Amino acid sequence: MSDFIALWPGAASAYSREVDLLIGAFTVLIVALSAPVFILIVVFATKYRRGKPANRRHALDRNVWMEVSWTLAPFLLLIGFYVWSTHLFAGLYHPPAEALEIDVVAKQWMWKFRHPEGQGEINELHVPAGEPVRLVMASQDVVHSLFVPALRLKQDVVPGRYTSMWFTADTTGTYRLACAEFCGADHSVMGGSVVVMEPADYARWLEETGTDRSLAAEGAVLFRQRGCSGCHEQASTVHAPDLAGLYMRPVPLEGGGTVIADAQYLRDSILLPQAQIAAGYPPIMPTFANVLDEEEVLKLVAYIKSLKGGKERQ
Amino acid sequence: MTPEERPERENLADTGLSETPAERVSYLRAGHTLKSWLLTTDHKRIAILYLISITFFFFVGGVAAGLVRLDLLTPAGDLLSNEGYNRAFTLHGVIMVWFFLIPSIPNTFGNFLVPLMIGARDLAFPRLNLLSWYIFMLAGLFTLAVLILGGVDTGWTFYTPLSSMFAHGQVVLAATAVFIAGFSSILTGLNVIVTVHKLRCPGMTWGRLPLFVWSIYATSLILVLATPVLSITLALIAAERLFGLGVFDPALGGDPLLYQHLFWFYSHPAVYIMVLPALGVVSELVAAAARKPIFGYAFVAGSSMAIAILGFFVWGHHMFVSGQSMYASAVFSFLSIAVAIPSGIKVYNWTATLYKGHISLDPPFLFAMAFIGLFVVGGLTGLILAMLAVDVHVHDTYFVVAHFHYIMVGGAVSAFFGALHFWWPKMFGRNYSLVWGRLSALLIFLGFNLTFFPQFLLGYLGMPRRYHVYPPEFQVLHVLSSAGAGILGLAYLMPFAYLLYALRYGPPAGDNPWGVTGLEWQTRSPPPKHNFETVPVVDGPPYDYHVEMEGHGDG
Numbered sequence: 001m002s003d004f005i006a007l008w009p010g011a012a013s014a015y016s017r018e019v020d021l022l023i024g025a026f027t028v029l030i031v032a033l034s035a036p037v038f039i040l041i042v043v044f045a046t047k048y049r050r051g052k053p054a055n056r057r058h059a060l061d062r063n064v065w066m067e068v069s070w071t072l073a074p075f076l077l078l079i080g081f082y083v084w085s086t087h088l089f090a091g092l093y094h095p096p097a098e099a100l101e102i103d104v105v106a107k108q109w110m111w112k113f114r115h116p117e118g119q120g121e122i123n124e125l126h127v128p129a130g131e132p133v134r135l136v137m138a139s140q141d142v143v144h145s146l147f148v149p150a151l152r153l154k155q156d157v158v159p160g161r162y163t164s165m166w167f168t169a170d171t172t173g174t175y176r177l178a179c180a181e182f183c184g185a186d187h188s189v190m191g192g193s194v195v196v197m198e199p200a201d202y203a204r205w206l207e208e209t210g211t212d213r214s215l216a217a218e219g220a221v222l223f224r225q226r227g228c229s230g231c232h233e234q235a236s237t238v239h240a241p242d243l244a245g246l247y248m249r250p251v252p253l254e255g256g257g258t259v260i261a262d263a264q265y266l267r268d269s270i271l272l273p274q275a276q277i278a279a280g281y282p283p284i285m286p287t288f289a290n291v292l293d294e295e296e297v298l299k300l301v302a303y304i305k306s307l308k309g310g311k312e313r314q
Numbered sequence: 315m316t317p318e319e320r321p322e323r324e325n326l327a328d329t330g331l332s333e334t335p336a337e338r339v340s341y342l343r344a345g346h347t348l349k350s351w352l353l354t355t356d357h358k359r360i361a362i363l364y365l366i367s368i369t370f371f372f373f374v375g376g377v378a379a380g381l382v383r384l385d386l387l388t389p390a391g392d393l394l395s396n397e398g399y400n401r402a403f404t405l406h407g408v409i410m411v412w413f414f415l416i417p418s419i420p421n422t423f424g425n426f427l428v429p430l431m432i433g434a435r436d437l438a439f440p441r442l443n444l445l446s447w448y449i450f451m452l453a454g455l456f457t458l459a460v461l462i463l464g465g466v467d468t469g470w471t472f473y474t475p476l477s478s479m480f481a482h483g484q485v486v487l488a489a490t491a492v493f494i495a496g497f498s499s500i501l502t503g504l505n506v507i508v509t510v511h512k513l514r515c516p517g518m519t520w521g522r523l524p525l526f527v528w529s530i531y532a533t534s535l536i537l538v539l540a541t542p543v544l545s546i547t548l549a550l551i552a553a554e555r556l557f558g559l560g561v562f563d564p565a566l567g568g569d570p571l572l573y574q575h576l577f578w579f580y581s582h583p584a585v586y587i588m589v590l591p592a593l594g595v596v597s598e599l600v601a602a603a604a605r606k607p608i609f610g611y612a613f614v615a616g617s618s619m620a621i622a623i624l625g626f627f628v629w630g631h632h633m634f635v636s637g638q639s640m641y642a643s644a645v646f647s648f649l650s651i652a653v654a655i656p657s658g659i660k661v662y663n664w665t666a667t668l669y670k671g672h673i674s675l676d677p678p679f680l681f682a683m684a685f686i687g688l689f690v691v692g693g694l695t696g697l698i699l700a701m702l703a704v705d706v707h708v709h710d711t712y713f714v715v716a717h718f719h720y721i722m723v724g725g726a727v728s729a730f731f732g733a734l735h736f737w738w739p740k741m742f743g744r745n746y747s748l749v750w751g752r753l754s755a756l757l758i759f760l761g762f763n764l765t766f767f768p769q770f771l772l773g774y775l776g777m778p779r780r781y782h783v784y785p786p787e788f789q790v791l792h793v794l795s796s797a798g799a800g801i802l803g804l805a806y807l808m809p810f811a812y813l814l815y816a817l818r819y820g821p822p823a824g825d826n827p828w829g830v831t832g833l834e835w836q837t838r839s840p841p842p843k844h845n846f847e848t849v850p851v852v853d854g855p856p857y858d859y860h861v862e863m864e865g866h867g868d869g
Contacts, residue, residue, distance in 0.1 A: 005790040009775045023704050023774075030694040033658075037665050037690055041683060044668040045675065050605070059670035059861050061607040070662045071655050078651050081701060086644050089702035093640045108480070142476040143570055145635065145710060149776025152707040156636045158571065159475060160564025163637045176785065180710040180778045182469045184480060185397045188781035272567065289565065 012150040012171045012196060018088055019152040026081055033074050092153075095166035099134035102127070103215065103298045106157040107140035108183060109190035112295065116302075118211035118218060123192030125177065127169060128202035134166040136263060138294040145181035148194050154180050162264050169196040219303025222296055226288065240285070241278050247305045252279040266301045337843035340743065344843045355440035356843060358741070361426035363447050364417060367454065369810075371413035374461075376803065378406035383765075383799040386792045391782045399782035400467040401483065405460075407470030408488060412495050413454060415726055416584065419591035420537070421450075421502055423733045424530045426741060428506055430834035430841060431524045433515025433850040438508040442501055450498040456491035460484045469780060471581070474562035474573040478554040486555055489548040496545045499587075503537030506530055515833070517852035524832055524856050525601075525608060528615040529594025532622035536583045536590075540626070544580035547573065574636055578629035586625040588722050589689075590618055592729030593660055596682050596689075599732050600664045602830040603679035604671025607857040610663045617656035624653050634705045643702055650700035657693050661686060676828070677751025681732030684759040688724030692717055695770065713773025716766045724762050731758065731809060738813060739823030743839040746816035750808065757805035764798025831858055 011017050048054055102125070103114040113125045127133045137146060139159040146165065147154040150173075155165040179190035197205060213221075223229050231240035241251075250258045251265070254277040259265055268275055270292065273285035292300070337344040341358045344350070351359060381402045385393040394402060425443065429436050437443050460466055466483035468476055477485050510523070510531045523531075551573075553559040560566025562573040601608045608614055630638060630646030664686060673679070695717040699705050708714065731754075739745050768791040777788050784792070826835040837846050 006775055006787045007771060019703050019707055022701070023698065026698060026701065026704070030697065034690045034694055037661055038687065040665050041668060041686060044665070044671065045673050045683070048604070048668065048671050048673050050672040050674045054670075056670040056672075059606060060609065060666070061861065062610045062612070064610075064613075066666075067610050067613050067659065067663065071659055074658060075651075075655055078654060078697065082648060082651055085701035085703040086647060089634075089643070089706065090640060092706065142480050143473055143636075147710070147776065147778060149707070152703075154635050154706055154709055158564075158637050160568075160570065161637060176776065178776070178778050182400075182471075182473065182476070182780040184476060185400060185467070187400070188391075188396065188778075188783040 009149045010173075010175065011152070012169045012173065012175055013152075013167055014170060015088070015091070015167065016150060016152040022081070022085055022088065029077060029081065092166070095134045095164070096132045099132035099166055100128070101134050101136060103295075103302070104135045104137040104146065104157065105140060105294045105298065106137065106144035106146070106179070106190075107294075108142065109179070109186040111146070111177070111179075111190070111192055114215055114295070114298065115206060116215060117206060118214045119206055119209040120211070121209070123177075124195065125192070126195045126197060126202060126205050128199040129169055129172050129196050131199060132166055132168045134164055136162055136164050136298070138162055138267075138298060140294045142183050143181050144179050144183050144190070147178045147180035148175060149178075150175035150194070156181055162267060169194075172196045172198060172201075215299055215302040216306035217303075219299035219301070219306075222292075222300055223303055226291060228300070231285070238284075239281060241281055243304050244307045246307070253277065254279045254281075254283075263301050263305075266304055267297050270297055270300060338847070339842065340838070340840045341843045342742070342840050353444070355436070355444050357425050357429050357437050357440065357443060358841065358845075360443050360447055361422050362741070364421040364425060364450070367447075367451060368414050368417055368422065371409050371454065371457075372806075375406050375409035375414055376806065378402050378409065380799065380803060382406060383796040385782070386784070387796050389784050389786045389789050389792075391784075394782070396782050397467060400469075400780070401465035403780060404466050404469050404483075408466070408492065409457060410722075411470055411584070411588075412492050413457060415588040415722055416495075416499060417450060417502075418588075418726065418730050419595060419733060420506070420530055420533055420587070421446075421498075423526075423595065423737065424502075424506060424533075424591065427737065427834055428509060428527055428530055429513070430837065430845055431527050431832060432510065432513060432518050433833050433846065433852065434509065434513035435844045435846070437505045438513055439505050443505055446498045446501040446505070449501070450495060453491045453493075453495035453498065456487060456494060460488045460491060463487065471577060472548070472551060473577075474551065474554070474568075474570050475564070478551050479563050479565070486552045489552050493545050493548045496541045496548075499537045499541045503534035503541075506534040507538065510534075515850050515852060518833075519852075521612075522852055522854075522856050523615070525597035525611070525614055525618070526591075526594040529590045529597070529618045532618040533587055533590045536587050536622050536625065540580045540583040540587075543576060544584075547576040547580070550576075571633070571636060571638065574633055575629070578632045579626075582629040582632065583622075583625045585718070585721065586621055588726045590621060592685065592689075592726040593618065593621075595729040595733045595736075596664065596685050597660070598832075599678050599682035599736055600667050600686075601857045601859075602736070602828055603674050603676075603682060604668050605674075605830070605859045606667055606671040606861060607855070607859060608663065609666035609669075610659070611856065613659050614663050617659045620656040621653065624649065624656070628653060631700055631705070634702055635709050647700050647702050647705075651697060654693065654697055661690055661693075674828075675752070676748055677755050678732050678736035678828075680752055680755035681728050681735060681758075684755060684762075685725055685728040685732060687759070688720050688728060688762065692720030692725055695720065707776075708773050710779055711773035712769040712777045712779055715779050716769035716773060719766045719769075724766065728758065728762075731755070734809065734813070736828070737834075738816070739827045740834060740839045740841070742817055742820075743823050744816045744818075744820030745823045745827060746820050747812050750812040754805055754808040754812075757801060757808070761798050761801030761803075761805050765795050765802050766798070768792075768794045768798075831856065 105112045111123050114120050137157040139157045144157040145154055151167045155163050173196055175194045177192045177194050231238040232243050246261050249261050251261050252258050271289045273287055277283045341356055385391045463484050466485055466488040468481045550561045554561055560568040562568040562570050597614055628650045630642055631650045634643050735751050772788055772791050823839050825839050833850050
């Protein structure tokens with residue numbers, strides 16, 4: 001591609017090349033649908049120009065079959081593309097179970113990334129090529145949107161809920177990353193880069209970056225510092241739910257219904273504890289909304305996830 | 315069609331409707347004082363009041379757009395600060411959407427033409443009509459107050475919690491302005507609906523209504539049904555910002571996606587508020603250009619109603635990457651594709667109308683052709699955006715910016731200028747220079763494409779919208795776009811020169827300068843105060859042009 005003018009974005013995953021194929025094929029279709037209109041308007045305007053002699057006999061003013069056919073034929077073609085595109089889109093909602101999970105916290109105006117072993121980085125995201133990566137994203141303030149054009153992916157990061165996005169990058173290189181949802185004064189500089197590395201290089205990078213503790217271990221410290229352990233330890237005298245093995249287990253709720261204890265539920269239970277109360281427990285937990293920020297909550301969630309059923313907590 | 319609902323015939327027969335001879339000559343002569351304009355209940359004068367007001371806002375919004383485009387000449391955005399840039403594009407959006415596009419065709423040409431086209435003396439509620447204008451102007455004053463007090467920096471979409479808890483600008487004042495403008499929309503919509511139901515002249519059945527009236531009617535339904543939702547939503551933003559009422563901010567227990575649902579439940583139909591009247595104008599212009607009955611009248615009229623109804627069920631396509639459910643997205647994607655059906659009908663039927671016509675290339679018709687071209691590009695790129703997997707990539711990029719400008723500026727504004735050039739001789743009784751008219755149609759078309767086509771490329775390359783600072787590799791396309799904006803800006807100014815010149819020096823137009831059908835062309839130019847001296851009676855289909863048949867059946 002010339003340096004003077006960019007006309008097509010680079011692609012860094014099999015998915016992004018599929019999207020390119022889809023839009024290429026779709027462009028062919030819409031050109032085919034619209035070309036007759038453009039050509040005929042010019043032809044008619046020339047041929048039937050006012051005052052110009054031409055055969056104007058038997059001009060129709062309606063023909064229902066013609067109208068129905070030029071309505072339905074394009075629509076059926078569109079349905080085919082609808083199925084194709086919706087199929088691609090649905091794949092975005094089914095991340096592989098073994099995907100490498102990286103936490104993302106967006107705030108005005110920066111991106112913070114935390115790798116599972118605790119390595120943190122700002123506005124730069126290192127990922128291994130050829131391995132599925134899943135980003136679990138939270139916002140500290142307003143709605144942001146993580147956009148990586150080379151992956152043809154974008155996902156809003158919404159305060160109050162976790163959103164996620166997954167991809168398998170296959171081409172090493174450095175790609176642009178941007179905030180796509182208007183988020184205030186410095187929206188346009190809330191960007192950075194995604195660095196796709198060979199898995200061995202990624203492992204080396206993780207090692208060089210280093211960290212004292214994994215995310216879960218930092219969560220364990222917080223668990224004690226913020227007093228969670230006072231009630232949720234097995235030895236505690238307060239009647240509070242046991243957290244061991246809780247992650248992804250169904251939780252019966254007071255007043256009926258159950259909910260799967262996913263990351264969103266764990267987060268809400270810490271920040272909005274009165275919203276969904278586990279059956280059989282008194283609603284005595286205070287909110288930690290003013291105590292913890294989203295990064296700390298993600299650490300606690302990582303810690304709770306790490307607690308395996310029945311085992312000693314440490 | 316019961317005669318007793320009509321004005322009393324015996325009063326009309328003696329032409330006693332006009333109180334003075336001046337009124338009988340022209341609505342423009344019926345009073346020359348400022349008071350006779352500011353307290354008028356004549357729908358034609360109110361239309362002129364709207365025309366002047368929205369032209370003013372078009373310039374204010376245009377200056378903001380000019381600032382934005384000028385600033386984007388360099389990747390670093392050297393003209394404005396980040397904050398200043400955000401305020402410029404927010405102002406551009408708020409003013410252009412609520413103070414130009416939404417009132418543009420419905421409140422000027424709708425006001426002027428609907429009573430004339432259906433053979434009525436005025437709208438059903440003339441004083442309510444004047445009140446709508448005053449409400450609109452009050453809203454306009456609030457907007458100017460926002461501008462003077464430093465502007466607002468949320469984007470025209472007012473997304474929460476940015477708008478309710480974080481933004482520093484005049485959010486509450488801006489929301490109040492839009493809230494007030496909403497009442498003007500609702501009252502105008504109501505007025506048109508009642509007028510079309512109750513005031514059609516004898517013989518003007520639903521199947522004989524001009525297509526412009528059909529589309530203004532469909533638009534009015536949307537105005538009445540969708541606008542209240544926006545009003546309530548904006549009131550909730552103000553309540554959250556002023557009193558900390560937790561509706562949208564998660565820190566207060568609210569849900570930001572709820573805001574997006576409510577906002578787009580109004581704002582997607584609002585797109586059709588802007589474009590349906592344009593479609594109606596173009597149907598009139600195409601039939602007039604070809605001097606032929608419109609091809610498939612029933613399908614074209616029905617498609618306006620179909621677009622109005624379907625338009626209420628596609629709002630979720632603005633939220634494909636917002637975190638809404640995958641299944642909701644799949645349904646909204648499908649429904650959005652379905653909107654292509656009625657839109658496609660219109661375009662194909664216009665093309666078929668031109669077949670074997672007597673096509674004139676006078677300015678109004680060039681604007682109509684420009685509209686069709688730009689609307690087709692805008693509509694088909696809308697289909698691209700409706701495709702989920704593609705939207706994930708181009709959502710919130712310049713691709714979207716280009717798409718909706720093709721619809722709302724390329725489409726709606728071209729139709730607005732088309733209408734202005736078509737009905738100007740009727741409104742003011744003077745002809746303007748056709749040469750200058752053709753030239754400005756051409757320049758608007760070229761300038762528009764140069765401005766916005768590069769933005770499709772920018773969007774697919776991954777240039778997010780609302781970016782003050784951008785990567786240097788996008789500069790060439792941005793410079794092209796800004797150059798186009800310069801041409802477009804000048805081209806938009808041209809009509810004001812020769813149309814205003816024609817107002818004083820143009821030759822008299824005559825009652826029917828284009829030689830077309832329609833009740834509005836059967837009265838004088840400019841029309842008398844009460845439109846018609848006798849109640850017209852319609853006894854034939856609309857667009858009843860002579861068609862060469864040669865003993866053939868009715869086709």
